[in-house]
Amino acid sequence: MRLPRSGAGWTIAVFGLLALLLGALGLIWPETQLRLLGFEVPTERAPGDYTGTFLTASSMASFNMGVYYLLAVATEWRPFYRFTVWFRLVTFTVFTIAVLSDVAPDRFFGVAAWEGLGAVATAVGLWWDARRAAAGAAGSTRPDDSAAAPAPDAAR
Template sequence: MRLPRSGAGWTIAVFGVLAVLLGALGLVWPEAQLRMLGFEVPATRAPGDYTGTFLTASSMASFNMGVYYLLAVATEWRAFYRFTVVFRLVTFTVFTLTVLADVAPDRFIGVALWEGAGAVATALGLRFDARRSAGGGGSAPNSTPSQVSGVSGGATSRAAAAGPATAAGTDR
């Protein structure tokens, strides 16, 4: 696994590693995960209580999502970075409303704040990276000369500049 090549990449990598680790924790030690989130852990569960099933599914999703984030970092997939900003802000909003509506315990606001802070950090990282590349400090990761300068040379020049390893005209 290669290290991130941009500020935004570092924010995505941190989130990815934590998602993998917390997902693994939920799979291996679900009670610890529930306690961290502020949920009660009864000694026994009533028939029809599928908390364990739901936690297993959520933990596996977290683990997988972390792997997806790390794959995006390895390929410096900037469109994915931008996508996460929007949907992490949506997640922040939904989780905050869940706490305010007393559906989740107050400690769950930490999850909402983590999502919101992550979205803002990635957005700032993307902005920093764009300013750095536009300011002559080198080209943006995985960008063609025409993308950095803002000059569009058509599909043929994009294909030539993209090289054989990437598809012409894709935003990764």
């Protein structure tokens, strides 16, 4: 696996790695994952309580998403980076509404904040990368940058 080649790539790599690790945590130690999210962990579950099933599905989705993000970094798939900005903002909104409407505990707002801040960080990284690329392109058109070796035909 190669390291990210851009600022935006680093934000996607960090999110992907954490999604992968937290997904694995939820698969291996689901009670720990529930406690991190601020949910109660009863000693015994009632019949028909499918919390474990839902957590397994969510953890597997998180694990897979981490793999997708890391694959996007390995290929520097910039359209994917842009796509994640908008959908992470949607996720931030939905999770925030879940907390404000008492569907999720207050501590769950940390997940919403992570999504929102991650979206903003990636957006800033994309902007910074574009500025850097534009400055590099503008800098290479200066007359004093023409110190390249002559073409083989011109040397004859």
